Amino acid sequence: MSTLVPARPASPLRSALALARQAFAWATDGGPLFYTWMTVLTAVALVGVNAWAEQTVHGMGVTGMGDHVSWGLYISNFTFFVGVAAAAVMMVIPAYLYHDHELHDAVIVGELLAIAAITICLLSVTVDLGRPDRFWHLMPVVGRFNWPLSMLTWDVIVLNGYLGLNVTICGYLLWCRWNGVVPRKSFYLPFVFLSIVWAVSIHTVTAFLYCGLGGRPFWNTALLAPRFLASAFVAGPAFIIVALMVLQRLGGYPFGDRPIGFLVRLVRITALINLFMLAAECFTALYAGSTHAASLRYLLFGEHGAHALVPWFWSAVALNVIAAGLFLWPGLLRHRGLLAAACVMTFVGIWIEKGMGLIIPGFIPSTLHEVVEFTPTVTEWKITLGVIAGGLLVYTLLLKIALPILSGWTPGMSVGVPELDSQHRELFTRLNRLVAAIRAGRGSADVAPVLAFLDDYTREHFADEERVMERAGYPALAEHRAQHAGFCAELVRLRERLAAPGADREELAGHLHLHLRDWLVRHIIGADRAYAAHLEKKP
Amino acid sequence: MSDHDASCSGGCTRRTVMKAAGATLGAAAFAKAIAPLTEWKPAESVDAFLQKHYKELSEAEMAVIITRLEAEAKAQHGVAVHITDPKPEEGVQFAYALNLSVCIGCRRCAEACHVENNHDRASHNSYIRVFEMEQGSLDLAKGSASYDHPVPQPGKYYMPVQCHHCDNAPCTKVCPVEATWKEKDGIVVVDYNWCIGCRYCEAACPYHARRFNWQKPEIPAAEITTEQGYLSNRVRPQGVMEKCTFCLHRTRSGRLPACLEACPTGARVFGNLADPASEIRWVLENKRVFILKEDLGTRPRFFYFFSK
DSSP states (O other): OGGGSOSSOOOHHHHHHHHHHHHHHHHHOOOHHHHHHHHHHHHHHHHHHHHHHHHHHHOGGGSSOOSSSOSOHHHHHHHHHHHHHHTTHHHHIIIIISOOGGGTTHHHHHHHHHHHHHHHHHHHHHHHOSOGGGGGGGSTTTSOOOTTTOHHHHHHHHHHHHHHHHHHHHHHHHHHHHHTOOOOHHHHHHHHHHHHHHHHHHHHHHHHHHHTOTTOTTTOOTTHHHHHHHHHHHHHHHHHHHHHHHIIIIIOOOOOHHHHHHHHHHHHHHHHHHHHHHHHHHHHHHHHTOGGGHHHHHHHHOBTTBOTTHHHHHHHHHHHHHHHHHHHSGGGGGOHHHHHHHHHHHHHHHHHHHTTTTTGGGGSSOTTOOOOOOOOOHHHHHHHHHHHHHHHHHHHHHHHHHHHHHHSOOGGGOOSOHHHHHHHHHHHHHHHHHHHHHHTTOOHHHHHHHHHHHHHHHHHHHHHHHHHHHHTTOTTHHHHHHHHHHHHHHHHHHHHHHHSTTOOHHHHHHHIIIIIHHHHHHHIIIIIHHHHHHHHHOO | OHHHHHHHHHHHHHHHHHHHHHHHHHHHHHHHHTHHHHTOOOSOOHHHHHOOOGGGOOHHHHHHHHHHHHHHHHHHHOOOOEEEOOOOOTTOOEEEEEETTTOOOOOHHHHHHHHHTTOOTTTTOOSOEEEEEETTOOOGGGOBSOOOSOSSOTTEEEEEEOOOOOTTOHHHHHOTTOOEEEOTTSOEEEOTTTOOOOOHHHHHOTTOOEEEOSSOOOOOGGGOOOEEETTTTSOOOTTOEEEOOTTHHHHTTTOOOHHHHHOSSOOEEEEETTOTTSHHHHHHHHSEEEOTTGGGOOOOSEEEEEOO
């Protein structure tokens, strides 16, 4: 594979510095909407930081928690976002295992969400600690890690492990693309397989954290872990659908309908399974009528004149039922506004069901059957919203850096001839513009000029490149010419298919987006690098 | 390429200035946000921060820590306290039994606990909760811990609940940092200087026996119990768990728990299970004894019994 050696092998350090510089530029550049979004998130996060600082100084008494309800909003939020993080696996399986090209680009949107969601989880647990200064006691070796007995230590392992896995996989693939190197499957695929099992484990372990407690009958059910997973595979994909729509609309990234379609088909089923499990849980507890169902009765109807959670619970049920109904409707995909509304509804519904509706009632009534209610204080809301804003900041920045690397030219693809490099860069720009034009669904009259724009430029560039190779007496010129001709033929075929009546635009765009762009990447870092190496030897 | 550069030369500088201004503003706002923390002068020293787990401390190290804690108590409360670290003795297995037939629900045990264990005054904390129960039922759901009337009331009986010092304790199992454990003599303790305050033990306990220090406990200097145990009644730091320790600073040196001494009806029996001649053994062998939530398999060291 000597052809893959870069023309001028850049030192990893130089390349990393260049990436850091470029990443900083990408992460801090944007339109007014981007700056507004980042300012709002930063402001909310800072309000949260301030509230947390106050809480650390004055003690957890500033929250609504007490010795009866000793976990509140923070742990509720934690539990929910573990599910969001786990949901990335639903895209990883088809994308990596079954080489589903539809999800090729969208999968990174899911994996980066996993990183952001785990960040939220870790922050949520940290702000819940009475002694955050003693966090090091929780570290293996330096502290005293009560493993394997305490489920919390398992959670420390699986959450940090999942974070590490996703950072490794995303980081490696992006690093390869940046350096113009073909990723080694033998290196990253084992991590991908591991991350699939691991995703299930993070939510299972988090469920075991609760269902392993014999003294809390509300949680002490084997259905908890399956319910956690089912609801995770509703809320996570719902978030990713909205993220894809926003990125497509505002960022101009041409993910297309297919990943969204795939996720909608998924949620259609998981939303029903989740509701079914909730119903099964309610029946089992309520039909027998034992005192063990006291928490559930409190949640559903209120007990002893206390009913703070009743409106929360029924709002969650209403949101989830309406959203499940909308997802069942075949026309939902055509109505983007409604789809977004359904996603938001079920996301909020599950947040309530799994947070306020699952963690809080575990404490009401208490283990000695006292009914003490819980209402989060302003401080708790500030900290919780601050933590979520922090996660969204991380997510936005990761996307701002990852997506340009994936969809355009990177310095790692340099062939050492500045004119040719800039032409390559332009090719990516025009290719992406064409994909966007086709996806925008305008008539072929509108697409034709954009296609011609790409077509002309490609021919011009190929001619330039071939001239350079000719002058240098490049021996493999004939093969290289053949590859160029193949690409041009591909463009001709594309023009014909676009002109044909009833052309499936979505499919064409997808083909163009994934196959032609991938071809271009492979061609540049393979064949083009080979002639670059030749040029280097013969100045 | 060239027009890209040209478009940048004007816009970039303006943009750079904007970014720099934004970053400065953000940094200033961040400094302001964490100001409560940076301005905070916590009582904890560097030594306290780096202090090892209780079980890893040598006798000499413990002596240094106790001196430090006594100095801190003097500085914070103006009280000279005496902290000891009594160890469990061989051949001693503590257990507690409570006679439901004679308890009148006066809550003097809870009050004694409040004083002896240096609980926060404002929250009126205690390790004991006394339930007023319906005659004819053992269902806690029908009981109430918040009764406020003369006792005993007709048709009621009273059931104090405190830490059961379980042999199969759910609380010690779940602690992620081994900050709580069962000592050789059966007492479940907390290392207040190791607990991270995650409150998992509080969620796990089926007897509502654990308490969290939601803020720094406040006690008037004159009311502080000065004879203190390192693992028991010394004034706890903010943000850590605490619980009943069978008053180990008393019981490990032959005295009785404060709650027992305060009981006016003699409902409480405390002693050494390993001693066949002990009163607790006699009660467990001769009385009708029941264990709260026995089905959970926690195997408590706390028993309830009836006179007849």
